[in-house]
Amino acid sequence: MEGVLNGFELLPKDANIQSAEMHNYHSTTNPGAHASGEAIIRQEIADGKYVPVSFKPVIVSALGAVPKADSQELRLIHDCSMPCSQGVNSYINITKEKFQTVDDAVSLIGNNYFLAKVDLRHAYRYIPVHQANYPALGLKWKFKGESSLMEQVVPQEFFSALHKLLSE
DSSP states (O other), X not given: OHHHHHOBOOSOTTOOOOXXXXXXXXXXHSHHHHHHHHHHHHHXXXXXXEEEESSXXXXXXXXXXXXXXXXSOEXXXXXXXXXXTTSGGGGSOOOOXXXXXXXXXXXXXXXXXXXXXXXXXXXXXXXXXXXXXXXXXXXXXXXXXXXXXXXXXXXXXXXXXXXXXXXX
């Protein structure tokens, strides 16, 4: 319940976080994607998921963009894995979860069953991160000068780690 009330702590309390910075990937800085990426970031700021800061966060991770399947919409990816051995992920013990196969799911379907596909991307964007972790979740964007931002919700990359926290 503590994580729901005050945000989930993704990093160990005793982690000695070292300064690191990555530049955003070409997928977000190229002329064809920059305007869409900026619109997404402005909306994330308006929604309180990113917060502009006047200082450089301890870790500034790269942003990448991938097109959402069957859509023109871009999905921003906050790459917490880089720089190698210095990114946010290097401070966290993330265990990989194995999910059922499609064949397993199909074997559970009976007559008069209905199926749906749900994109949980937006749902996960409402899971708060503890404020002690904000400085490690930095990112940057070039509006009219360079801006530093910090993420206040769980980056998509941490869903399996969050699943582990919630199941404990």
